[in-house]
Amino acid sequence: MPQPPRRATILEVAHEAGVSKTSVSRYYSGERERLSETMRERIVSAAERLGYQPNPMARGLKGGPSGLVGMLVADIRNPFSVAIMHGVEQACRQAGLSLMVCNSDNDPNQEKAQLALLSSYRIEGLVVNAAGRHSEALHSLAQSGTPLVLLDRTLSDVNADQVGLDNAAAVDMALDHLVERGYGRVLFITEPPSLASSRQARLERFQARCAALKLPANTLITEVTTPRHIEQALKEFHRTRGPRPAILCANGQITQAVIRSVKVLGLAVGEIGVLGIDELDWCDLTDPGITTLAQPTDAIGKAAIDCLRQRQTGSGDPPRSHLFLPRLIARGSTQPPLLA
Structure with missing residues (x-):
């Protein structure tokens, strides 16, 4: 039986690109802005030649940044949810992050279960289109220090940035x-x-x-x-x-x-x-x-990811509201x- 092709390693990408392993790691862990444009291009080119695919799950299990952003939507069938997911995913891709989406079906019990699931994957931040007006699970998650952005929602008991339509x-x-x-x-x-x-x-x-x-x-x-x-x-x-x-x-x-x-x-x-x-x-x-x-769903999605990344740096600013005109x-x- 033929053996499956061996996955290229981050060390091999670094050697091929002529950069350090740390630089490649930064590129794939959401810190690519710390690298020069030339270095980013060399890393991308080397990764494509070697067929390298990053493994965000492995990074999380090792205790490092997982590169995963969670998104919880109230109703995945809603056209707005589909459009906003596209905007968030685009912003994640540009930042070198991966998006994991869960759907609560407007059910608070499902919302609680999905939040627990997302937390178990060591997400670096969470974008939430909450199912209801109040959520103990979201409140607890925000209190734990996980960067959190509320999408198209205002929750008085959750201390988090808000992004959405005016x-x-x-x-x-x-x-x-x-x-x-x-x-x-x-x-x-x-x-x-x-x-x-x-x-x-x-x-x-x-x-x-x-x-x-x-x-x-x-x-x-x-x-x-x-x-x-x-x-x-x-x-x-x-x-x-x-x-x-x-x-x-x-x-x-x-x-x-x-x-x-x-x-x-x-x-x-x-x-x-x-x-x-x-x-x-x-x-x-x-x-x-x-x-x-x-x-402007793409702009809203980008703003949500920008908020998460600012909170990841330890920003102690009070929660802010980012409202967009239609x-x-x-x-x-x-x-x-x-x-x-």
């Missing part, structure tokens, strides 16, 4: 656009806000901003798994007399559920406006296209009124 600015941008396009009343549809601080923030801002604009506003709190609930609310909202109606969707999953319900009811998208927070791949493929607020992509679902 929810107040996003809602303001959405309502300003709808008013500018001639919509005079808005139905805001969201999943239960008690399960996520970002949902609560968007709902509160919607109510406050509508009051300030004297804009007739309605709210539907529902699950995306109950389409009949959404259909009934849309039917009643559409047939109610009043100014031109629009729907503001709190996230991508709600946007998809709303468009499906609008089509079932035979409503004309655009006449009843639709604007969704979060850009989805299909939003420019429908007729008409769906207006969205696109989150980009409005106007399409046919928020068309101006037809001139008589």
Whole structure:
């Protein structure tokens, strides 16, 4: 039976590149910025020639830096989760780190179990899209000294940096656009806000901003798994007399559920406006296209990893909040009124 090919060693890479073993180790342990650009290029070239693959697990077992970053998402099926994972993974790759992702399925018990699993792998930091509003497991992890970043969440009992969307600015941008396009009343549809601080923030801002604009506003709190609930609310909202109606969707999953319900009811998208927070791949493929607020997920992911790396250096600064503005992509679902 043929023997499997032998793995190249870090010492062989160092010899091939003409650098020290310590330099190669720094390159693969997230300290590559300490090396000159020429040295980094030589290490990469030597590793490619030898077919070298670093083993972050082995580094962790030896007591050194593992090079592993953990990421826990509340719902891996959510398009936002997929997009933000891509941003975090890109940032990890650029920093010479590896990403390990777990999914809690919005279950606090699963969240606790997955956090224990990630901790067992000697992760160097953790990016968390928490399942709920409070978490003893996250609090304990933060207290243990593990660098921690909260993604799209605010947890009062967890002392950690926060990275995500500026929810107040996003809602303001959405309502300003709808008013500018001639919509005079808005139905805001969201999943239960008690399960996520970002949902609560968007709902509160919607109510406050509508009051300030004297804009007739309605709210539907529902699950995306109950389409009949959404259909009934849309039917009643559409047939109610009043100014031109629009729907503001709190996230991508709600946007998809709303468009499906609008089509079932035979409503004309655009006449009843639709604007969704979060850009989805299909939003420019429908007729008409769906207006969205696109989150800068790559920039958010990079900011999360930058925060972790700063905390790894022992930064004693108080926790900081890094908020990003969305980009409005106007399409046919928020068309101006037809001139008589």
